Amino acid sequence: MNFNERCYSILRKVPRGKVVTYGDLAKAAGSPNAARAVGNAMNRNPYAPQVPCHRVVGSTGKMVGFAEGVSKKIKMLKEEGVEVMDGNVDMDKYFYT
DNA sequence: CATATGACACTAT
DNA sequence: AATAGTGCCATAT
Numbered sequence: 001m002n003f004n005e006r007c008y009s010i011l012r013k014v015p016r017g018k019v020v021t022y023g024d025l026a027k028a029a030g031s032p033n034a035a036r037a038v039g040n041a042m043n044r045n046p047y048a049p050q051v052p053c054h055r056v057v058g059s060t061g062k063m064v065g066f067a068e069g070v071s072k073k074i075k076m077l078k079e080e081g082v083e084v085m086d087g088n089v090d091m092d093k094y095f096y097t
Numbered sequence: 098c099a100t101a102t103g104a105c106a107c108t109a110t
Numbered sequence: 111a112a113t114a115g116t117g118c119c120a121t122a123t
Contacts, residue, residue: 003120022105026119037120039104044121058105065104073104101123110114 003029004041008051017081018096019055019089022064035059043067055080061091 006029014020022035031037042053045067054076058064063084066073074084082094089095 026105031119033106033117034119035105036103036118037105040102040119040121041104043104045104053104056104059107063104067104070104099123102121103119105119106117108114108116110112 003031003034003037004044006030007038007041008045008047011051011053011056012047014052014055014096016052017094019057019061019077019082019091019094020096021059021061022056023059025056039065055096057089061089061095063087063089 007025010025010028011020022038026032026034026038029038042056045051045053054066054073063070063074070087074087077084077089083090
């Protein structure tokens with residue numbers, strides 16, 4: 001099981017309407033400082049619709065990027081009930097602990 | 098095997 | 111408060 005597959009597995013557990021940060025995801029995957037690598041894994045995302053890669057946001061809840069565009073990402077999150085204001089998510093309410 | 102790349106995070110201006 | 115620069119990790123080429 002390589003690093004990214006671990007990321008996908010973990011990310012897949014994230015419930016709808018919640019979000020996680022790259023850093024925490026990386027930490028959960030076993031490499032606390034591999035936030036960047038996580039983003040890379042999401043970018044290639046071999047498990048396209050299976051993994052909720054759109055539920056991954058920056059450490060501050062700020063939208064960082066998305067393969068199809070941040071706009072799309074925000075749209076999807078809103079569809080799940082996550083409030084996104086000016087590209088930012090309310091961490092205290094939607095962060096997956 | 099070595100170099101380059103990127104959807105991050107943090108510190109210093 | 112906003113912007114720029116630096117460090118880190120795993121993958122792809």
